[in-house]
Amino acid sequence: MSLAESWADPGRVRRYRERVLTERARLRSAFADPEGHQRAVLADLLEFNSGTEYGKRHGFGAIRTLDDYRKAVPVQTYADLEPWIERAAAGETGVLTADQPAVFFTSSGSTGAHKKIPVTPRFMRTTFFPFYYAAWAPLIEHFPDVLQHPGAVLNLKHDPLAAPPTTASGRPHVGASQVDFGERFGEPLSAEPGTGAPWATLPVPVEAGEHLEKMYLRLRLAVENDVRCVIGINPAMVAALPYQLNLWWPRIVKEIRDGTLGGHPHGAPDPERAAALDRLAERHGTVRPSHIWPRMRAIFCWTTGLARLYLPRLREQFGPGVTVLPAPVAASEGPVGVALDRHPSAGSLVVTASVYEFADADEDLAPDTATLGPHELEPGRDYHVVFSHVGGLYRYAVGDVVRVVDHDGGVPRLEYTGRGNRSDHAGERLRDAQVVRAVETALRAGGLELHNVACRVDRSRYEFAVAPRTPWNDEERERFTARLDDALRGESAGYRQARDGNRLGAPSLLCLDADAFLRDWQRTVAVGTRPTQVKDRLFRQDPEQWARLTEGTPTSNEPLGRNEP
Incomplete structure (x- = not known):
């Protein structure tokens, strides 16, 4: 049975719903004894992998407590584990895990280099699938009509490959959204909502690396369906959708009129539908998702980081009653938190998936960094995440920073705030989360809104490039820049000291047009980067990337003359 047929089967949909809600209930019940x-x-993980080369070298067989484990295994990054991972990727057995990786997930990380994340059957069964099913519970519980028919969900991240790239041992090296979990791990129910849609497997030929063309083809087909939900995970993909609708609208309408898809014959010509779509665009002057899909109910994506600045207004383009549900706090390497209700940003720690440790986000992680347990976390604080799981990642610093929102049901609820890397030109040590909060504070104080923002250090000052939602006048720009400077001082002692010591000048502001970040996103995808990996990036120090983002923009405003070096 194909995915389209399975998603059209009421029995399959019922079983899927039951599995999703059951896994959520199991996770909630685990909160009664999180430390246990x-x-x-x-x-x-110690018992299962004690016979591996890594387990023997680190004495897994003799470890009895978390303190023993901390003494035996240092905090480490991907670079530390990479030699071990490469041996496993080459086909060597018993290196990190007792069972062989069945696939290696890609992860771009903060450097853009493609990691190889080993994915073993035991990891999928004990760590991944329970959290993965539970993550869909709020959507399935509160918006059951998104499963009403296979084409009700536009899953932007689903991108199956007929011939995936492989490691030296022949194992697939792909993104998580490119793996058929049913075929690879014997979990037929694991197919996500939207994977049975008419566009899930494209019916016309297209090269695997032609990501924009694939996005166009899926959008062209989705326009003719009753879409109720958009799944993006990466919010930049969701933000791109209204832009792409308008960019590709003439081509979409023509192909519907002609009965083609990507220039290939597809279905019967439909001039009446094409004329109706033309009138729709003329009436509104623009094309919004809410115009095409008036019964849209929900969006599923990350809601924090830079997205918190633009998601409220973006949501309105999909419809006035649309709900944005937060995707899990997770990475290709493993899960951290999952939203079990309709909280707008936070997910409960998945205490059954990994051993979790945390460290103050303002401190640098080192092999011997002292870590905290989940029960020691304080609401309102930011932390580095370190986890260990049976899939071969031991005391792994994933590079993400989370903020503790509260404790609910016995475990902390966490929201992703950004990557752990810092911008540090003069001792300011700024993190993503600090700058995003400062920008948010400065926007709110002036009643301003924006589509996106990036920054870099230029001539010993921070230059901010923003795409205002509506034009800002000179006074608004000056006030925003001054408020941003003050807010950064409040967020970071290092920034405040660098400003007071004249090591950093006052920030400057560069106002871009509304679509600048969307054009930059499109260009990045056009040169071959998978859309799921083209994420919002705040710090952009690369001169070529900055020039590409800001090209055609007038010179930035002069900074305020306060404490100039």
């Missing part, structure tokens, strides 16, 4: 579950996860 953490001890069980540690004991399992």
Whole structure:
């Protein structure tokens, strides 16, 4: 049975719903004894992998407690584990894990280099699938009509490959959204909503690396369906959708009129539908998702980081009653938090998936960094995430920073705030989260809104490029820049000291047109980067990338003359 047929089967949909809600209930029940579950996860990964080369070298067989484990295994990054991972990718057995990786997930990380994340059957069964099913519970519970028919969900991240790239051992090296979990791991129910849509497997030929063309073809087909939900995970993909609708609208309408798809015959010509779409665009002067899909109910994507600045207004383009549900706090390497209700940003720690440790986000991580347990986390604080799981990642610093929102049901609820890397030109040590909060404070104080923002250090001052939602006048620009400077001082002691010591000048502002970041996103995808990996990036120090983003923009405003070096 094809995915389209399975998603059209009421019995399959019922079983999927039951599995999703059951996994959420199991996770909630685990919150009654989170520390006990953490001890069980540690004991399992140690016992299962004690006979591996890594396990023998680090004495897994003799470890009994988390303190023992901390002494035996340092905090480490991908670079530390990479030699071990490469050996496994080449086909060597018993290196990091007792079972062989069945696939290697790609992850671009903060440097853009493609990592190889080992994915073993045991990891999928004990760590991944329980959290993965539970993540869909709020959507399935509160918006059941998104499963009404296979074409009700536009899953922007679903991108199956007929011939995936492989490692030296022949294992697929692909993104998580490119793996058929049913075929690879024997989990037929694991196919996501939207994977049975008419555009999930494109019916016309297109090269694997032609990502923009694939996005166009899916959008062209989706326009003729009753879409109720958009799944993006990466919010930049969701933000691109209204832009792409308008960019490709003439081509979409022509192909519907002609009965073609990407220039290939597809269905019967439909001049009446094409004429109606033309009138729709003329009536509104623009094309919004809400015009095409008036019964849209929900968007599923990350709601924090830079997205928190633009998602409220973006949501309105999809419809006045549309709900944005937060995707899990997770990476290709493993899960951290999952939203079990309709909280707008935070997810509960997945205590059954990994052993979790945390460290103050303002401190640098080192192999011997002292870490905290989940029960020691304080609401309103930012932390580095370090996790260990049976899939071969041990005391792994994933590079993400989370903020503790509260404790609910016995475990912390966390929201992703950004990557852990810093911008540090003069001792300011600025993190993503600090700058995003400062920008948000400065916007709110002046009643301003924007589509996106980036920054760099130029001539010992921070230059901010913003795409205002509506034009800002000179006074608004000056006030925003001054408020931003003050807010950065409040967020970071290092920034405040660098400004007071004249090591940093006052920030400057460069106002771009409304579509500048969307054009930059399109160009990045056009040169071959998968859309799921083209994420919002705040710090952009690369001169070529900055020039590409800001090309055609007038010279930035003069900075305010306060404490100039």
